[in-house]
Amino acid sequence: MRRPPVADIPSGLQQAHPDARCVFHALGIASCAGASDRTCQTGPDILYGLLQRQPVAHAHGELRWATTLRDPTGPGLDALAVVTALAQRVAQQTRLWVAHGHAFVVVGGDHSCAVGTWSGAAHGMRARGPLGLIWIDAHMDGHTPETSPSGALHGMPLAILLGHGPHDLTQLAGALPTLQARHVWLIGVRSYEAQEQQRLTELGVNIVYMPEVKARGIVSVLMQARAELARATAAYGVTIDLDAVDPVDAPGVGCPEPGGIHADDLLAGLRGMGHDPCVVGLEIAELNPRYDPTQKTALLARDLLAAWMDQ
Numbered sequence: 682m683r684r685p686p687v688a689d690i691p692s693g694l695q696q697a698h699p700d701a702r703c704v705f706h707a708l709g710i711a712s713c714a715g716a717s718d719r720t721c722q723t724g725p726d727i728l729y730g731l732l733q734r735q736p737v738a739h740a741h742g743e744l745r746w747a748t749t750l751r752d753p754t755g756p757g758l759d760a761l762a763v764v765t766a767l768a769q770r771v772a773q774q775t776r777l778w779v780a781h782g783h784a785f786v787v788v789g790g791d792h793s794c795a796v797g798t799w800s801g802a803a804h805g806m807r808a809r810g811p812l813g814l815i816w817i818d819a820h821m822d823g824h825t826p827e828t829s830p831s832g833a834l835h836g837m838p839l840a841i842l843l844g845h846g847p848h849d850l851t852q853l854a855g856a857l858p859t860l861q862a863r864h865v866w867l868i869g870v871r872s873y874e875a876q877e878q879q880r881l882t883e884l885g886v887n888i889v890y891m892p893e894v895k896a897r898g899i900v901s902v903l904m905q906a907r908a909e910l911a912r913a914t915a916a917y918g919v920t921i922d923l924d925a926v927d928p929v930d931a932p933g934v935g936c937p938e939p940g941g942i943h944a945d946d947l948l949a950g951l952r953g954m955g956h957d958p959c960v961v962g963l964e965i966a967e968l969n970p971r972y973d974p975t976q977k978t979a980l981l982a983r984d985l986l987a988a989w990m991d992q
Contacts, residue, residue: 709749715793724968742990771797775843779805789966798854810915823877933973
């Protein structure tokens with residue numbers, strides 16, 4: 682599906698981006714407080730070290746790593762308190778970047794980081810219109826504490842962004858839900874529970890299950906999602922849980938699911954997207970070095986960033 686011409690993009694975003702697109706501001710979130718497996722917190726540090734040795738910088742863009750946030754410490758801090766504190770800090774940063782028209786990259790940690798990333802982005806562009814989101818994941822991340830079998834918050838961030846879950850997290854961008862379900866495309870799903878599927882389906886999330894991705898190809902699915910979001914929202918972002926990729930190509934994740942997206946296909950689908958004036962940012966989560974001894978998944982994450990910045 683052909684993307685609408687630039688003239689169809691809200692003028693405020695057009696004006697904010699052209700001078701800023703050559704620089705991508707990066708933020709690491711070295712936390713696994715929202716996961717059952719607490720070994721992915723070093724993912725951002727591993728990727729940062731890899732980027733220091735093999736920088737992603739070329740004629741089309743430069744990646745500037747601002748800082749890496751870490752878990753707050755203190756007596757009585759449970760997982761919810763840690764995730765909430767981090768989400769507030771992340772949201773503050775992404776809100777400022779979006780408000781000033783800067784393209785951003787966020788690297789988790791577990792996928793609960795998405796709550797802060799997209800709450801801040803939605804808040805930063807609220808005067809322009811609604812935020813859309815392409816969510817690429819093997820899982821739905823649509824649970825609440827009442828339905829989650831594990832209680833782990835990294836299984837809840839999409840539900841939270843849609844207004845369902847712990848109050849302190851659902852209210853980060855204000856009283857209304859951060860995202861409208863019709864402006865969310867959930868792509869690559871192949872592992873989920875009935876309760877979250879029912880919730881997201883009833884809310885009206887656009888869900889593209891893995892059999893459809895295989896039949897059509899991820900490039901085609903992403904083209905459709907991008908065209909729809911460019912028409913319906915002021916701008917949109919992309920968040921990737923690396924377990925969306927087939928474990929053969931991305932073994933370094935905490936919850937691998939067979940039958941995923943091939944790495945080369947995802948790279949092709951993301952190529953140059955970071956320069957689209959409709960796009961505010963990219964998030965990559967769930968890199969787990971414990972299961973990535975050869976750094977195959979870390980190298981893929983680096984390649985995803987390079988493809989995003991390419992043209």
